[in-house]
Amino acid sequence: xxxxxxxxxILDVKNLQTVFFTNSxxxxxxxxxxxxxxxxxxxAIVGESGCGKSVTALSVMRxxxxxxxxxxxxxxxxxxxxxLSLDEAKMRDIRGNRISxxxxxxxxxxxxxxRIGDQITEVLRLHQEMTAKEAWAKAVEMLRLVRxxxxxxxxxxxxxxxxxxxxxxxxxxMALACRPALxxxxxxxxxxxxxxxxxxxxxIVDLQKRLGTGLIxxxxxxxxxxxxxxxxxxxYAGKKVEEATVEDLFENPKHPYTRxxxxxxxxxxxxxxxxDARLNEIPGMVPSLTNLPPGCAFAxxxxxxxxxxxxEYPPLQEIDANHLAACWRATELVGAP
Amino acid sequence: MSDxxxxxxxxxxxxHYAVRGGVLRRRVGTVHAxxxxxxSVAKxxxxGLVGESGCGKSTVARSVLRLVEPSSGAIKLNGTDITGLxxxxxxxxxxxxxxxxxxxxxxxxxxxxxxxxxxxxxTVHGLATGRAQQERVAELFAQVGLRPDQMxxxxxxxxxxxxxxxxxxxxxxxxxxxxxxxxxxxxxxxSIQAQVIxxxxxxxxxxxxxxxxxxxDLAVVAHISHRVAVMYLGRIVEIADKSELFANPRHxxxxxxxxxxxxxxPKAKRLAPMVDGDVPSPINPPSGCAFHTRCRYxxxxxxxxxxxxxxxxxxxxxxCWLNDGTGRPEQNP
Numbered sequence: 227x228x229x230x231x232x233x234x235x236i237l238d239v240k241n242l243q244t245v246f247f248t249n250s251x252x253x254x255x256x257x258x259x260x261x262x263x264x265x266x267x268x269x270a271i272v273g274e275s276g277c278g279k280s281v282t283a284l285s286v287m288r289x290x291x292x293x294x295x296x297x298x299x300x301x302x303x304x305x306x307x308x309x310l311s312l313d314e315a316k317m318r319d320i321r322g323n324r325i326s327x328x329x330x331x332x333x334x335x336x337x338x339x340x341r342i343g344d345q346i347t348e349v350l351r352l353h354q355e356m357t358a359k360e361a362w363a364k365a366v367e368m369l370r371l372v373r374x375x376x377x378x379x380x381x382x383x384x385x386x387x388x389x390x391x392x393x394x395x396x397x398x399x400m401a402l403a404c405r406p407a408l409x410x411x412x413x414x415x416x417x418x419x420x421x422x423x424x425x426x427x428x429x430i431v432d433l434q435k436r437l438g439t440g441l442i443x444x445x446x447x448x449x450x451x452x453x454x455x456x457x458x459x460x461x462y463a464g465k466k467v468e469e470a471t472v473e474d475l476f477e478n479p480k481h482p483y484t485r486x487x488x489x490x491x492x493x494x495x496x497x498x499x500x501x502d503a504r505l506n507e508i509p510g511m512v513p514s515l516t517n518l519p520p521g522c523a524f525a526x527x528x529x530x531x532x533x534x535x536x537x538e539y540p541p542l543q544e545i546d547a548n549h550l551a552a553c554w555r556a557t558e559l560v561g562a563p
Numbered sequence: 564m565s566d567x568x569x570x571x572x573x574x575x576x577x578x579h580y581a582v583r584g585g586v587l588r589r590r591v592g593t594v595h596a597x598x599x600x601x602x603s604v605a606k607x608x609x610x611g612l613v614g615e616s617g618c619g620k621s622t623v624a625r626s627v628l629r630l631v632e633p634s635s636g637a638i639k640l641n642g643t644d645i646t647g648l649x650x651x652x653x654x655x656x657x658x659x660x661x662x663x664x665x666x667x668x669x670x671x672x673x674x675x676x677x678x679x680x681x682x683x684x685x686t687v688h689g690l691a692t693g694r695a696q697q698e699r700v701a702e703l704f705a706q707v708g709l710r711p712d713q714m715x716x717x718x719x720x721x722x723x724x725x726x727x728x729x730x731x732x733x734x735x736x737x738x739x740x741x742x743x744x745x746x747x748x749x750x751x752x753x754s755i756q757a758q759v760i761x762x763x764x765x766x767x768x769x770x771x772x773x774x775x776x777x778x779x780d781l782a783v784v785a786h787i788s789h790r791v792a793v794m795y796l797g798r799i800v801e802i803a804d805k806s807e808l809f810a811n812p813r814h815x816x817x818x819x820x821x822x823x824x825x826x827x828x829p830k831a832k833r834l835a836p837m838v839d840g841d842v843p844s845p846i847n848p849p850s851g852c853a854f855h856t857r858c859r860y861x862x863x864x865x866x867x868x869x870x871x872x873x874x875x876x877x878x879x880x881x882x883c884w885l886n887d888g889t890g891r892p893e894q895n896p
Contacts, residue, residue: 274752389841419615419779421838424823446753449825472829490757491827492786504761505786508754511722 236305236407236440237263237286237325243299244278244285253515255281255295257464263408263440268431270443270455270472272487276512278464279444283410286442287327288317305407323353326401330413332393336385342369343381346400353404368399372429391422398430405437412444427454448491452476460484463513463523466542470549480551480559483508483524522553530555568642569603570773571627571741576600576636578622582846592846596622597633598797601872604741609767609774611788611805613781613820615842619797620777624745627775628660629653640741658688661734665746667726671718678704678714681732688737703732707762724755731762735770743775748783760787781824785809790878793817796845796853799872801890803879813881813890816854852884860885 244256256278263269271279284290285297288309302309304324309317329335337345346365350356356364362381369377372395385393394414401409411430415423431454434441443454451458451472458475460468460483468481479485489506510527513519519526525535534554542552553559577599582592597619604610614620626633629645638646645656664670671680682700685691691699701711707728718726727747734742744763748756764787767774778784784791785805792802793814801814812818819837838857843849849856855865864884872882875889883890 274754391841419842420781420823421615421819422841424825424837425839427825447825448753448827452827452829452831453825476827476829487753488827490754492757492760492782493827504764505757507757507761509758511724511755512752 234265235262236265237442238303239282239286239300240303241300242282242285242297242302244281244290244295244297246295248294248516251516254464255515256285258300259459259461259464259466260300261459261466261469263442265407265440266435266438267457268434268441268443268455270445270451270458271461272445272448272451272458273461274446274512276463276515277461279461280412282461283327283412283442283444286410287321287325288312289321289327319353322349322401322406323404324406325408325410326404326406327410327412328394328397328401328414330416332390332397332417333385335397336393338385341382341384342388342396346381346396346403349400349403364403365399368403369396371402371433372396372399374399390418391426394418394422394426395429398426398433402433402437402439406439408440408442409434410442410444413446414443415450416445416447423450430454448476448488460487463518464515465523465552466550467524467553468549468551469542470546474546474549478546478549478560480545480549480556481524481553482528482530482555482559485559486527530558570606570608570641571604571775572637572639573603573623573627574601574637574639576623576626576638577634578619578626578631579634595797595845595848597626598848600636600794600797600799602792602799602802604773604775606740606773607767607771608790609776609788611784611791612775612777612794613779613784613791614794615779615820617796617842617845618794619845620779620794621745623794624662624743624775624777627741628657628662628743630662654688658737659739660741660743661737661739662743662745663727663730663734663747665749667723667730667750668718670730671726673718676715676717677709677721677729680718680729681714681736684733684736690737699736700732703735706735706766707732708758722755723751724758727751727759728762731759731766735766738770739772741773741775743777745777746779747776749778749780756783763787781820793820796842796848798853798882799880800854800883801879801881802872803876803881807876807879811876811879811892813875813879813892814854814883815858815860815885815891818891819857852882860891 240260242256242259245252245254259282273279286302290297343362343365346368347361350361350364366377366381369380374380374392374395415426445451455472458470458472459466462483468484479488486508490508492505508527513523521536521538522540525531540552540554542550545551545556576597578597580594580596581590582594584591600623612620625631627638637644640656678700681703682696685696700714704711704714709728748759776787788805791805791808792799795816801817812821822837840857843856851867852865852870855861870882870884870888872880873888875881881890885891
């Protein structure tokens with residue numbers, strides 16, 4: 227890892243392809259997706275269920291269930307190491323150590339019969355040379371870092387004794403225990419109440435800034451994206467359809483799907499809005515990945531679709547500086563939706 | 564909406580659950596799921612009920628339909644108190660109140676066709692059979708944006724959004740005057756959410772029924788409701804017209820709730836959590852105002868006495884001791 231890493235990129239994903247072999251045929255869950263994450267940066271991946279955002283994360287972690295899934299193409303480079311070529315033992319050294327992941331439902335990712343402190347200690351002792359005592363002290367310190375009150379006492383408790391927000395804090399403590407270069411958070415606050423969500427998001431952003439961790443935040447909530455990310459990838463039907471800085475994306479979305487998503491979101495701050503005004507809906511539904519249309523996957527739902535959209539898949543092009551979109555008509559779209 | 568008698572009137576609704584423990588299953592505690600809730604819904608009106616998990620909003624929904632038996636309180640539908648009615652006496656009233664649940668995967672029988680699911684209430688209430696029923700079901704399918712030829716399909720052949728449409732068609736089948744929606748769009752994707760919300764709005768315009776709309780998503784509630792009630796630990800802490808509530812929230816909890824919603828605008832960065840800590844357990848709710856443990860404006864009185872829901876302006880009620888029981892006007896909305 228001596229080669230100079232300009233612009234401190236920690237993760238470089240190129241042309242990632244992950245497919246699933248199912249009874250109803252092969253489908254491309256992730257199709258030719260590329261992105262990078264820099265030190266201390268937050269990259270949000272947005273999209274609706276089935277768009278491939280979680281499979282992208284699992285592919286980076288090499289956790290795609292095989293069978294039926296398999297990463298069939300592309301490269302994933304973490305701090306100069308090609309993850310896809312590592313054997314499982316080497317990969318285990320990296321997981322939880324250099325990359326960590328937190329999931330939506332903390333109750334299913336914590337071991338219910340192990341004390342919180344022991345679970346964090348386990349990660350530490352697996353990856354770092356530490357005595358049990360040192361590791362326990364470090365675990366308590368991590369719990370304090372994620373602002374769990376009375377960390378000494380909480381470390382002795384079991385997951386069921388903690389509330390949902392506390393469990394997610396404990397997960398974050400565990401994920402960051404080894405100071406990973408990259409943290410992947412897959413819908414980390416979706417299962418939480420809105421006041422707790424605000425606490426957890428503020429915590430993640432704060433810790434990430436302090437520790438310089440790169441963060442991939444997977445979410446369906448554009449509000450969460452706007453409040454946390456620096457760059458955003460929008461995915462639809464397994465493909466990256468748009469990438470931009472968060473400011474550009476919200477100010478000037480280029481892909482009709484992104485625009486549709488933004489317009490279909492009800493805004494809380496709608497004082498002036500007429501009661502029971504209709505939302506701008508995106509007609510139709512997400513196509514099945516086993517039966518994608520030949521051209522742009524969004525064409526059947528797109529108001530701007532022309533014949534070319536239905537025939538040829540539009541390549542990702544740089545529409546503005548650092549603003550990519552895969553749409554034949556992207557240049558015609560200007561301004562907020 | 565007119566000033567005539569409200570369609571639904573709920574007074575001092577209480578629902579307590581016993582917590583049992585030990586070998587003898589003795590009562591060791593009480594869950595105060597709903598603790599004295601009063602509100603009304605006018606004809607053609609949508610009342611939104613928001614709150615975080617465990618605040619009792621779903622228990623209110625189910626009590627209104629008498630799917631759970633309230634511990635005390637009165638529920639009047641069209642002026643008739645339905646709390647004491649027997650099962651048989653309830654039946655005619657059930658026609659006028661229907662419910663749409665959150666999870667359209669769990670609330671449809673997987674072994675029945677969509678057409679049979681929507682037609683079943685008509686059979687149960689003896690309203691239509693055979694061809695007449697088929698025609699009515701086809702009409703309902705069209706109303707909710709499904710094709711009549713999909714009547715023979717089974718639930719698993721539909722997407723989440725379409726299943727929710729089936730649930731809505733089933734709720735419509737008896738021509739209800741009140742539809743209780745318990746988190747009807749929470750399980751759906753954003754683009755599909757908008758479709759279902761639009762459908763609910765369109766149907767109300769056409770049929771003039773009322774919704775009791777329960778959700779945790781403030782944006783969704785703000786969009787669909789005429790009035791909004793905010794619940795915290797089994798009590799309503801604030802209730803007002805939608806625009807008034809969102810422009811001028813007076814209860815510190817409502818303010819915290821609104822401030823916690825991430826705004827979809829990167830320039831409006833404000834991820835400062837307004838409240839710390841977790842919601843206390845409803846088994847031993849805090850004394851006085853239930854929010855006092857997390858409230859940044861807490862006074863001694865808040866810990867001892869429970870504030871009543873008082874008028875703080877036209878149609879704006881708030882349960883807070885600040886400013887002589889009118890809550891705290893927000894400085895910078």
